[in-house]
Amino acid sequence: MLHRIVIPALVMCSSAFAADITQIAFATADGKKATLADYKGKAVLLVNVASKCGFTKQYEGLQKLYEEKQADGLVILAFPCNDFGGQEPGTIEEIQAFCKASYAVTFPIMGKLSVKGEGQHQLYKALTGPGGAFPGDVKWNFGKILIDKNGKPVARFESMTAPDSEELKKAVEAALAG
Numbered sequence: 324m325l326h327r328i329v330i331p332a333l334v335m336c337s338s339a340f341a342a343d344i345t346q347i348a349f350a351t352a353d354g355k356k357a358t359l360a361d362y363k364g365k366a367v368l369l370v371n372v373a374s375k376c377g378f379t380k381q382y383e384g385l386q387k388l389y390e391e392k393q394a395d396g397l398v399i400l401a402f403p404c405n406d407f408g409g410q411e412p413g414t415i416e417e418i419q420a421f422c423k424a425s426y427a428v429t430f431p432i433m434g435k436l437s438v439k440g441e442g443q444h445q446l447y448k449a450l451t452g453p454g455g456a457f458p459g460d461v462k463w464n465f466g467k468i469l470i471d472k473n474g475k476p477v478a479r480f481e482s483m484t485a486p487d488s489e490e491l492k493k494a495v496e497a498a499l500a501g
Contacts, residue, residue, distance in 0.1 A: 383426050396499050467484065
């Protein structure tokens with residue numbers, strides 16, 4: 324009898340600690356609240372970005388990927404981040420102007436946030452923290468985390484993985500397929 328009581332209690336506790344990343348709020352560029360739930364039914368590629376980084380040219384590849392896969396349900400959310408070498412010091416308005424003028428970016432540029440350290444945003448804590456889908460700090464700008472159409476984190480790519488890499492494209496296709 325005790326065995327039957329303990330097992331359900333353990334299951335209930337473990338599910339209570341599982342983070343639902345789709346409900347974690349973050350800011351849009353205009354300061355409004357958004358969550359991944361706002362993109363339900365879409366695959367979402369989260370990218371921590373910076374305007375003064377050696378990987379900044381990845382904006383071009385990200386824009387191309389977005390144009391190719393947006394109609395299929397891909398959303399790219401760029402999160403400006405100043406955590407690495409102060410490479411994103413500008414205001415959100417400056418960042419948006421840079422992205423539009425330099426790379427004709429049309430995917431959403433969100434509000435600035437931290438992806439590591441004491442000020443780490445809750446979304447990145449849930450994704451990269453000890454109990455997250457991909458434990459371990461984001462290593463640099465243009466790290467990418469792919470969320471499938473059901474809100475489940477399915478792949479993580481470091482900065483060196485270009486937006487046009489076969490590995491990333493295959494993961495996006497799988498995330499779009501459901």
